Amino acid sequence: MAHEPRTQTHNDERFGPPPNPQGRRLSAQEEAQLPHIIAKPRARYAWAAGIAISAFLEGLKRGKILGRKCVGCGRVLVPPRMFCERCFRPTDEWVELPGTGVVETFSVSYIDTDANRVEEPILVGTIALDGAPPHCGFMHYFGEVSPEELHIGMPVEPVWKPEGERVGSILDIRYFRPRGR
Amino acid sequence: MRDVAIVGVGCTPFRPLTPEVNWKELTFQAAVRAYEDAGIDPRRDVDSFITCAEDFWEGFSIFDEFTPDQLGAVLRPMHTVTGDGLLGLANAVMQIKTGLCDVVVVEAHSKISELLTFEHVVELAFDSVYEAPLSRERDVHPYYVAGLEMQLYLHETGTTEEQCAAVVVQDKQNALLNPLAPYGTRMSVDDVLGSPPLSDPLKRLEVAPRADGCVVLVLAAGEIAERLCEVPIYIEGIGWCSESPWIAARGAEALYAKRAAQMAYEQAGITNPLQQIDFAEVDDRFAFKLLQHVEALGLAHPGQAGKLLLDGMFSRDGELPVNPSGGCLGAGDLIEAGGLARALEVVLQLRGEAGARQLPDVETGVALSWRGVPHGTGAVAVFRRRS
Numbered sequence A: 001m002a003h004e005p006r007t008q009t010h011n012d013e014r015f016g017p018p019p020n021p022q023g024r025r026l027s028a029q030e031e032a033q034l035p036h037i038i039a040k041p042r043a044r045y046a047w048a049a050g051i052a053i054s055a056f057l058e059g060l061k062r063g064k065i066l067g068r069k070c071v072g073c074g075r076v077l078v079p080p081r082m083f084c085e086r087c088f089r090p091t092d093e094w095v096e097l098p099g100t101g102v103v104e105t106f107s108v109s110y111i112d113t114d115a116n117r118v119e120e121p122i123l124v125g126t127i128a129l130d131g132a133p134p135h136c137g138f139m140h141y142f143g144e145v146s147p148e149e150l151h152i153g154m155p156v157e158p159v160w161k162p163e164g165e166r167v168g169s170i171l172d173i174r175y176f177r178p179r180g181r
Numbered sequence B: 001m002r003d004v005a006i007v008g009v010g011c012t013p014f015r016p017l018t019p020e021v022n023w024k025e026l027t028f029q030a031a032v033r034a035y036e037d038a039g040i041d042p043r044r045d046v047d048s049f050i051t052c053a054e055d056f057w058e059g060f061s062i063f064d065e066f067t068p069d070q071l072g073a074v075l076r077p078m079h080t081v082t083g084d085g086l087l088g089l090a091n092a093v094m095q096i097k098t099g100l101c102d103v104v105v106v107e108a109h110s111k112i113s114e115l116l117t118f119e120h121v122v123e124l125a126f127d128s129v130y131e132a133p134l135s136r137e138r139d140v141h142p143y144y145v146a147g148l149e150m151q152l153y154l155h156e157t158g159t160t161e162e163q164c165a166a167v168v169v170q171d172k173q174n175a176l177l178n179p180l181a182p183y184g185t186r187m188s189v190d191d192v193l194g195s196p197p198l199s200d201p202l203k204r205l206e207v208a209p210r211a212d213g214c215v216v217l218v219l220a221a222g223e224i225a226e227r228l229c230e231v232p233i234y235i236e237g238i239g240w241c242s243e244s245p246w247i248a249a250r251g252a253e254a255l256y257a258k259r260a261a262q263m264a265y266e267q268a269g270i271t272n273p274l275q276q277i278d279f280a281e282v283d284d285r286f287a288f289k290l291l292q293h294v295e296a297l298g299l300a301h302p303g304q305a306g307k308l309l310l311d312g313m314f315s316r317d318g319e320l321p322v323n324p325s326g327g328c329l330g331a332g333d334l335i336e337a338g339g340l341a342r343a344l345e346v347v348l349q350l351r352g353e354a355g356a357r358q359l360p361d362v363e364t365g366v367a368l369s370w371r372g373v374p375h376g377t378g379a380v381a382v383f384r385r386r387s
């Protein structure tokens, strides 16, 4: 009564199958037996970054992290917004932040988008930047640090791309590393 | 059940391109104006927020989650209606009528200039295994669906191409008096008839150009509305209806609109629309749709709207003005914000705040929305200024 397994998984002896086991391609014969339509949606967009994020990205190009201050609640919003979602009022002024901060939370990711195991784990997390309140929404990678070392509350600093390589993108910062490394 | 009235309106001007702001900043601008108009603080006075949006227009999946910040709705009841703004308005009306909420905000926007492959996204709305392959095989522009409908409408009703072209002329002329409308101009029926055919009998100038913009409406229960503002505009009835999605199964009479109107009229006590309604704002993404929709509203007998339009009945100084705002042809195709743009004009007219295009002595107005090709969904709302 043994059935052929319907899926093949990239089992890793240490960790077991990834959360989304990969299927196998149908054979040409099987595919021909299944009436189906294959279509590739053509949906392309060009989103305006908007007033606040445009200035933020320009700042990154110059090696600066810019936030917007709301005098209503006293928070500095980074990434910046032209309005404060808590007070529902326009934000008031641009503030340059030193770039340093502490790790708020992090995850060590061992799988890529297709749930394949990656060679080097990817360290992602959120950062409370100095000068901005906690849980403001600043997210990035971590580098020059092992998964074992990385911890909540760890002081970190940005590692910038060289000036000539910066294009006005959040990736103008390569990653954050432990401060003073 | 409780009465429901509009107590605040806000919008941004409708424009072909809005690269200077992102959609959140655009929405914030409209929301600030609506709250100012209503004299309310969204962080304190609003019980529920509704956005009307569709993921593919926005380019985000699960767009619902992106809606609170720019409306002042963070950590408040908020949901998204995947459809035209009048469908969101219907949800707001129900929330108030049932007593669940006292004050509700409805928002819809278009940032359609940011979608680079509009036609392909429309094609994705076709049945994927039957209709879409027929479109793709010869790469035919999806607006052929409007051509099909127009052909049948002309054939069954005897409406002429000249009458359809006259819709464009009237709309674009009305739009000249509407500072919100970007597509106002003076042109002739011959200009329209001479514009290149797109999907015959549909011509280039009979298609509403798209626009970006945002409309926000604030609704309140009757007793609160009377406290909040001098001229609350009551929503006396609201109806909505969807046809089967099979494109080839549609008739010539916009049944979705007819049924939606019946539903709204029943609630509003409208038995003789021609006598009880003073003006209308209807979706006219394609010129013939204005005529078809006016007939579906019972404001003209089937096949008579075109003739009556030429006679001047639906012009600004006519017996029953239609689209004093300029409609979609003059104010732009605002995608899911189309219905709220129609409702906005009705409210402004009933308040007496329509400026140079103000209609005299209007008390009852009706707004009709349609979701556009290839959809068969419409909604109708009846608004009244109570004396």
Ligand SMILES: [Zn+2]
Binding pocket: A070, A071, A072, A073, A074, A075, A084, A085, A086, A087, A088
């Ligand atoms: Zn604030």
